[in-house]
Amino acid sequence: MSAVATVDLWVDEWAREANCAGQDPEALFVRGKAQHDAKTVCKTCPVLAQCLAEALDSRTEFGVWGGMTERERRALLRKRPDITSWKSALRAGMASQAR
Numbered sequence: 001m002s003a004v005a006t007v008d009l010w011v012d013e014w015a016r017e018a019n020c021a022g023q024d025p026e027a028l029f030v031r032g033k034a035q036h037d038a039k040t041v042c043k044t045c046p047v048l049a050q051c052l053a054e055a056l057d058s059r060t061e062f063g064v065w066g067g068m069t070e071r072e073r074r075a076l077l078r079k080r081p082d083i084t085s086w087k088s089a090l091r092a093g094m095a096s097q098a099r
């Protein structure tokens with residue numbers, strides 16, 4: 001039997017590591033097409049997965065979270081109703097990528 005080591009890179013206290021920390025919070029709560037410009041700050045965010053998981057698990061309706069617009073998040077939730085904990089799913093995904 002061989003053991004597979006996993007690396008847990010999940011950060012629970014993620015907000016202070018966010019790319020948008022210190023930015024005007026309203027910048028991420030724009031409407032419509034402006035959300036696509038607003039989410040560029042997320043592309044290099046080190047806590048994108050944590051932010052997205054929180055928004056999906058809490059069904060946050062408004063604003064850009066985790067690099068996704070509200071419309072994109074709704075579509076993802078419709079596409080994957082089987083996922084009951086996005087935190088668990090995304091955390092597992094990070095661990096498997098780190099191997």
Ligand code: SF4
Nearest residue numbers: 018020042045051066
């Ligand atoms: S993913 Fe985007 S909205 Fe979420 S913490 Fe990072 S920069 Fe902010």
